[in-house]
Amino acid sequence: MLKQLLAKLPRKSSKSDSLDSAGSNSGDSTFNLGNGFQFANSCNVVSARLNVVKRMSSAIFPSSNTSGGEMAEPHVSFNDVPNSEKQNLLVSKLKLCCSVYDFSDSDKNCAEKDDKREILIELVDFVGSGSAKFTEAAIASMCNMCAANLFRDFPSKCRSYSARGETEDEEPMFDPAWSHLQLVYDLLFRFISYSSLDVKVAKKYIDDSFIVRLLDLFDSEDPRERDCLKTILHRVYGKFMVHRPFIRKSVSNIIYRFVFETERHNGIAELLEIFGSVITGFAVPLKEEHKMFLWRSLIPLHKPKSVGTYHQQLAYCVSQFVEKEPRLAGTVVNGLLKYWPVTSSQKELMFLSELEELLEKMNMAEFEKIMVPLFRRVGCCLNSYHFQVAERAHFLWNNDQILNLIMQNRHVILPLVFSALEQNTQGHWHQTVLNLTQNVRKMFYEVDEELVLACQGKFEEEGSKSSVVAERRRLTWETLETTSAFQPAVCAVTC
Secondary structure, three states: OHHHHHHHOOOOOOHHHHHHHHHHOOOOHHHHHHHHHHHHHHHHHHHHHHHHHHHHHHHHOOOOOOOOOHHHOOOOOHHHOOHHHHHHHHHHHHHHOOOOOOOOOOOOOHHHHHHHHHHHHHHHHHHHOOOOOOOHHHHHHHHHHHHHHHOOOOOOOOOOOOOOOOOOOOOOOOOOOHHHHHHHHHHHHHHHOOOOOOHHHHOOOOOHHHHHHHHHHHHOOOHHHHHHHHHHHHHHHHHOHHHHHHHHHHHHHHHHHHHHHHOOOOOHHHHHHHHHHHHHOOOOOOOHHHHHHHHHHHHHHHOOHHHHHOHHHHHHHHHHHHHHOHHHHHHHHHHHHHOOOOOOHHHHHHHHHHHHHHHHOOOHHHHHHHHHHHHHHHHHHHOOOOHHHHHHHHHHHHOHHHHHHHHHOHHHHHHHHHHHHHHHHHHOOOHHHHHHHHHHHHHHHHHOHHHHHHHHHHHHHHHHHHHHHHHHHHHHHHHHHHHHHHHHHHHHHHO
């Protein structure tokens, strides 16, 4: 029964049967040709699939066909590959470094972080050795790697920026990922500074969007990062001339937002430090665009409360403009008077120091245009109850250049400040200010005694008038008080 069932099943041809039939029918060439054709098709399919695999592996780890992709493995050292493979290995390592890790948890991905740091160090050494050749693929990979590691959103601001000008002792905040960021910044700087870098190709990747995001990083609270950015942006400005107008415009926009909207930014000092050297290179006569940067960006920067964090760099930028075109001094002084502080004595001291530097560079024609409003403000400073402000204002007369301008226009200036000097003489609470006031009066007296006596007489006359007005006001109030005292009795009689 079992044999009958097996006999009914279809018989499967075996390998030996096919060989026997082939041997017994050797003249049947059609069967042999068919098997050969099928075998050739199978070989072609396998070969095609192998080529696809090779193309996929070469896309992940670019290398030459002869190397079989092994030499482009990113963990291989540059010293272990021939020179023809180093550029492909460079691209492979850059792509591997695009991975970004979370440094808020020190116990997470420790092996990967250490591995990436070692590769970054190797890349810095390789680029620094000068043996790298930056093809377009390498330039694109470099920019992508820098963008992946550097361009990020900062945590929400929890620190009060408005008080930073008066609280310089705050501890800076350091980025926990600095061990990687520092190497990436170093690599980016060496890449931009590379002597054989093709700027025409590189500018396709270091474009406007790249520069905008680079400028956004200046708001980092880590001073080490801002210092690196300062060096890199200065090098970008020097090497990529086509981007210079855009960089100036973008920095102006940052300043506008800081001055007129937020008053919050960490990198204004670094940006101004860069522009201090940029302004030095401006050609004379200055372009209208450059003057607009002074009027619309630099002068309004005197307004924020945190001006103390960047005033030194700001004053240097402004002085560079005045050195190139002395005619701008009057505009700058008027800007200072516009934003002159009323309640902050520390800002007032900064303004007085900057004012002295400007007056040293000012010629007589420009000085005469602004001396009236200027010395009205100086007169208020001379009479300030804050002894440092009063003392700093008196020091203007110790500068020979400024003293010469004042004495040649003493007929206008002395009447403006004489009242403040006289009030100090009659009894300022600080002895140093009192001594300085007497010295200034002595200078005017020695140069023009007649003018001093005339101002003295006018001051006494105005004092007498003021006394008469004060006495009249007192009598008027007494009359009103007497009248109001009898008013209720009159009302009672009437009722």
